[in-house]
Amino acid sequence: MEYQFSDRVKALKPSAIREILKNSSAPGIIPLSAGNPAPDAFPYEAIRKVSAQLLEDTPIEALQYGVTEGYAPLREHLLGYMKKKHQVGTENDDILITSGAQQVMDLLTKTLLNEGDTVLCEAPSFIGSLNTFRSYRAKLVGIPMEEDGMDMACLEKALETEKNVKYLYTIPNFQNPSGITMSFEKRKKVYELCQKHGVMILEDNPYGDLRFAGEDVPSIKSLDTEGIVMYAGSFSKVVSPGMRVGYAIGPRAVLQKMVVCKQGEDVHSNMWAQIVCHRFMTGFDYEAHLQNLRDIYSRKSAVLLSAMEEHFRPLITWSHFEGGLFAWCTLPEGTDMLGFVKRAMERKACVVPGTAFLTDETEPCRSFRINFSTPTDEQLREGVKILGETAKAM
C-alpha cells in the first residue's frame, strides 16, 4: 500500500544533524551530546522506599485510572510549593500534571495554534520544543540571544510586524542550548511587550533548580497579573526523566482546554510516578535533595570549565553559565562548524552542532553544545581535549 501522510507529517524534513548524530549512542562514544541527568543525581533510595510503600498502602490509586488533571495531592502540593517558593500561580491559575514538560509545549500549541500561526522563540532554542511547534505547522520566528537574554529590539519588532503571533517561547534559566539566564530587567520587558501585544508567554523552566552560581532571578510568571503566562515545570531534571512527570501552571481558561486535549492524547499521566513525586516532595528533605543536585552539577561544570580552559583557549570560546546542564561553545570565524563536529565525532567526541537549535537549520552558525551532566569526569576531560585538538587541526 502507498501510504498518504498528513501535510503536517510530510512537512517534517529529514535533518542533516540527525545524520551526524545517528551513531551517538555507539559503544566508545564520549556522550557530550546528551541531556540526561547524571546517574548519581537520582534519589534511588527514596524512590525505592516510597514506591514500595505506595504499592502497599494505596495500590488501587496507583494502578487504577486517574483523572486527566492529575493526582490531586500532587497538584495541591505543587501549587502551594510553587506559590510559596517561586511566587508562581495566581487565583486565576490552575495546575495540570503532564507526561513530562514536553507535553505542556504540545498541549498549549494544540490549544492556541492554527496552521501557519506564529511562535516567537529564542534563537537558538531547545530542538525538542521547536519540533513540537513544527508538528502543528507553526511559523517559527527566532529572536537572537544576547548575554542576558533575547535582543529586546528584535523582540519588539517581531511583535509589531509578525502576524498571528500566539505565544513567545522562552527558557529563562540556563537556557538549552545557550546556558544563558535572562536578566530580571529583560523578564520585565518581555512581560510588558507581550502583554501590550496580547501575546501569551510559554515559560519553560526545567533547569531553574540547578543553579550553582549567582543569584536566583524571579520567574516571568511571578510578574503575571494579567494571566498571559503559562509556566512549564518538570521533575525530569530534579527527580527522574524516565517517570515523565511535568506540569503546567497557568490561566484556568486555557488549562481547561489543555485538559480536553490531554484526554484525547493519553487520558492521564502514569499514576505511580505522580504519587512517587508527591511522596518524595513531602516525605523527604526536598530542599536538601536539590542542594545535592546543585553540588553534583557544580562539581561537574568545574571539571568542564577547567578542561575548556586548558584545551580550548584561545580558539574556542564559551558563554557564561551559572547552572543547568549545558555549555555553548563557539569556533573562530571562518571555521566549518559542521565539518568540525564530524571530525570530532570520528574521534568519538560527540557534541550537538548549533544549527540543530535554530528555527532554520541552514543558517550560518559557528557554535556547538556540550552537555556536562551525562559524561563521567574522565569522559569530559577526554572529550574536551579531542574537541580542542580538532579545532587546532582545522
Next chain:
Amino acid sequence: MEYQFSDRVKALKPSAIREILKNSSAPGIIPLSAGNPAPDAFPYEAIRKVSAQLLEDTPIEALQYGVTEGYAPLREHLLGYMKKKHQVGTENDDILITSGAQQVMDLLTKTLLNEGDTVLCEAPSFIGSLNTFRSYRAKLVGIPMEEDGMDMACLEKALETEKNVKYLYTIPNFQNPSGITMSFEKRKKVYELCQKHGVMILEDNPYGDLRFAGEDVPSIKSLDTEGIVMYAGSFSKVVSPGMRVGYAIGPRAVLQKMVVCKQGEDVHSNMWAQIVCHRFMTGFDYEAHLQNLRDIYSRKSAVLLSAMEEHFRPLITWSHFEGGLFAWCTLPEGTDMLGFVKRAMERKACVVPGTAFLTDETEPCRSFRINFSTPTDEQLREGVKILGETAKAM
C-alpha cells in the same frame, strides 16, 4: 486577557451528556457508567515484587530517559508473543510502545489526517477515540452495527461515496459500547473492502483477552498481507490502566512517522511501567493471570445478566456479549432515553446514554451502556433494579 483558541479547540462542543454525568463520581452513586477494571483484577502481589526488584537491579534504566520507540525488551517480547499467540505482525511491521492505547488513536490520526478528512467508525463507538479524532477535525462517518458487526452494505457505500477516507476505526471484540464481536466473515470482508479502496484499518483490541464465552475470532490484523492494518493493544484492561502502557503494531513506514509525532508529545512512555509490564509478562504465568481475569468478569457478567433477567424483562432488551466489560441495553420504542438516564441518576444509578457514542450526539437513540467491571455485585443488583423500576415507571 481575552484568549484566542485554535479552531480545533473552538470546534469542541460542550456535551449534553457531560452535564448528565457530571455528578457520576459523587458519593453514593452506583457506578454503572465507568470502564474501570475490577479492583480485584489487578495483580498487586506480582507488581509489588517486580517493582521492588527492578528498582533494585536496574534503577538507572527505570529512572533515566528512554527511547521514543519504547523499552526494547518489552517491544521484542510483545512482537513475539502477539505473533505466536494471535498471528499479529508481519516482517514489514514494527511495534511502538505508547502511553496507553489512546495514544495510538492520537498518533495515527496525527500521522494520516488533514483537517476535514474522513474517519469511518462503528456506530456506536468508543467516545474517547471519537473525541481524539474530533480534536484533529476529522469528519466522522458512522457505520451502523448489526449483531455480528458493521453493516457491510453501509460500509461499502461509505467507502465508495465519502471523500478522503483515511482509515476505518473498529473495536472488533466485545466492542465498547455495544459488546458486539465482529464475525470472522465480516472481518474478512472489512479487510477486502478497505484494501480495495486503499483505506487503512485501525483495529483497537483492548478487551480481546477478556472472553468468557464462545470462541476466539482471528483479528483483522492476522489477515494483513498488504500492510493496511494498524493494531492497537493495551495493558489497561489486563494489568493496570494507571500505568498507561499500550502499543501499536503496524506497517514500519507508518510507525516511523508516529514515532516522530510521539517524540513531540511526550518523548517516551513511563519507563517503570514498561519494565513492570515486561517482567510481569515474562516472569509470571501470564496465561493463568488472563484466565483469572476471565473468571472474574465471567462471574460479574453472570450477576449482571441474572439481575437484568429479573428486572429488565420485558421492557429493556440487551445485546448478546461474550466478553469485555459492557452491556448495551435498549429501551422500548417511544421512551425518552435521556429522560430515563436522568431519572435513574436521581436515584443514584449512573449509566451512559447511548447518544454519547454516536458521531452525532443529537441523533435518536434508545440505548444506554452498563459497565459491570467497576461496581460491586451488590451495586450491580441494586443498580439494575433501579433501572428496571425507572423504565417501568415511565
